[in-house]
Amino acid sequence: MKQLKLFTMLSLALSFPVLTAQENTEVVVVNSEPISLDQQEWENNYYGMNQNYVNFTSEQKKFKDWTLAIYAGVPMVQGSDLNSSVSGEGMKWGYDLQAVLTKQITHAFGLGLQFNYGKAGLQTPALGGYEGDVQYRVLSLIGDINFSNLLRRVDNKSRYAWALHGYGGLATFGYDTNISPKNNQRINKKTGTNMGSGSLGIVGGGGLRYKINQSIDAELKAMYYYTGDEEFDGSTSVPGLSEVNERKEDGMFVFNLGLIWKIGKHYEHLAWADPLADIYPGHSPQDLQDMLVVCAQGDKDDDGVCDDWDRELDTPAGARVDGAGRALDTDLDGIIDLYDKCVTLAGPAENDGCPTNADSESLLNFAIANLEFTLDSDVISPSYYPLLDRAAEYLKYYKDNTYDVIGHTDARASKAYNMNLSQRRAEAVKSYLVEKGGVNANQxxxxxxxxxxxxxxxxxxxxxCPEWKNHANRRVVFVLK
Incomplete structure (x- = not known):
């Protein structure tokens, strides 16, 4: 009876793909008339598409397609003559360990070889009560269907981190069962069998998988193992015990939590791949990963700028650099800031990058060379503030020098009026330098x-003169005293 049931289930399982495939089968009618072609012409006409065929190699793969998973959990024999959990009796606990090697065939289907090793508790109140355990080994060939990939929406661009998997396949069982009467533990009843074609069953279930990173997944899995016999729980070793529930055939639930290692050198695993990714605009995750490779040539001068785009490969240690890897020279005097004692004031190399006293007057007037006033006004335009700030830096550097701040006008109006106006302009410049620039007023x-x-x-x-020349005459200059 057991063999007949198993044969019937296997026949239905194997014939289902064939029956469904027939619905979409195309019938191709081939012309039966003889064709008078020589061998070479025949090959060119009918096999030409395969002449440039290139074997697919592992180097051409875009995804990882192997996984190794390790699970641990608890088994629960249920629906048998002896069960792990019995109402009023509590639960007899056991353990289950699994190892699964899976080859991913498409983004939605994989084929795995699974091995279980564990022990499940058994008990029953029938015939005065019996209890014990079954130590089992199960080898399964399991198909893995990724329902989340099958149902994935094209317009869903959210992070794909959860996946629902369905499992089903054939298993061969090996087990050793020991049971004893609850009131006499010294009586031990044993049954058992080895794995092989004589102990075949069916396994199925589902799992919820979470993508931790590109290398590791975690999964919570629930499976049911149908043995198809009544010996798994040991009830046949006790006369009359297997007849208590005559039509029951033994099965076992197993609940596991495990880690899955995705094997391979590629960035993504095929089970997490979006089959439509290549039609999306932009770069694939693998392309982005490749593009993020920086400093392929290193950073020989250790200035923080990769040699790939460093325009100064011998920057002295400790020097600040710009985005192109060149040492900064803030005052543009030809001496980098690392060696310049006056970083913001230009000066010759023989004076350590600091301006000399002989150049003080020319440097001050160069700093405010473009400072001019509008007609009949002593108001300094805000656009000239940076010029006066620069002059203030020089004045504080030359703190031991004193200077005349000389105001000028153009030739309009009377001499007396222009003298007063130029006085106000010079005072406006001095007031800004003292109040805003921090210069000593006595200087x-x-x-x-x-x-x-x-x-x-x-x-x-x-x-x-044209107006621009008159405008240039309305100015202030410094003279060293």
Missing amino acids: LNVVAMGEEDLRFPECKPASK
């Missing part, structure tokens, strides 16, 4: 020059 002496000593002398009267 500066205000002098009014009026319309004398014009930058463009030909602009007297002002009507002789």
Whole structure:
């Protein structure tokens, strides 16, 4: 009876794909008339598409396709004459260890070889009560269907980290069962069998898998093992015990938690791959991983800029650099900041990058060379503040020097008016340098020059010149005392 049931289930399982495939089968009618072609012409016409065929190698694979999983959990014999859990009797615990090697064939289907080793507790109140355990070994060939990949939406771009798997396949059982009466533990009844074709069964179940990272997954799995006999629970070793529930054939639930290692050198495993990823715009995860490889040539000068785009490969140790790997020279005096004692003030190398005293007047006037005033005004435009800030740095560096701050006007208006206006302009510059720039007030002496000593002398009267020259005459200069 057992063999007949198993044969019937196997026949249905094997014939199902064939029956479903017939619905979509195309019938191709081949012309039966003889064709007079020589061998070479025949091959060119009918096998030409295969002439350039190249064998697919592992180097061409884009995904990992092997996994090794280790599980641990608890078994529970249920639906048998002796069960692990009996109402009013409690639970007899056991253990289950699993190892599964799986080959992923498509993104939604894999084929695995699974081995179970464990022990399940047994008990029954029938015939005065019996208890014991079954130590089992199970070898299974299991198909793995990834339902989440099958049902995955094309427009779902969220992180794909959870997957629902379904399992089913054939198993061969080996076991040793020991049971004893509860009131006489010294009486021991034993049954058992070895794995092989004579102890075949069916296994099925499901699992919820979580992607921890590109190398490891975790899974919570529940499986049912159908043995197809009444010997697994040992009830046949006690006369009359197997007839208590005559139609029951032994089975076992197993609940496991495990880790899955994805084997291979590629970035992603096929079970987590999106089969439509290649039609999405942008780069694949593997392409992005390759693009993120930086510093392929290293960083020989250890300045934090890869040699791939470092424009100065011998930067001195400790020097600050810009994005191109060149040592910074803030004041652009040709001396890098590492060796420059005056980082913000330009100066010659013989003076350690600091300006000399002889150049102080020219440097101050160069700093404010573009500072000019609008017509009939002593108000400094905010656009000139950076020029005065630069002048203040020089003045604080030359703190032992004193300077005349000389105001000028153009040739419009009277001499007396222009003298007053130039005085106000010089005072405005001094006031900014002292109040905003932190310069010592005693270092500066205000002098009014009026319309004398014009930058463009030909602009007297002002009507002789274009306005830009008159504008340039409205200025302030420094003179070292």
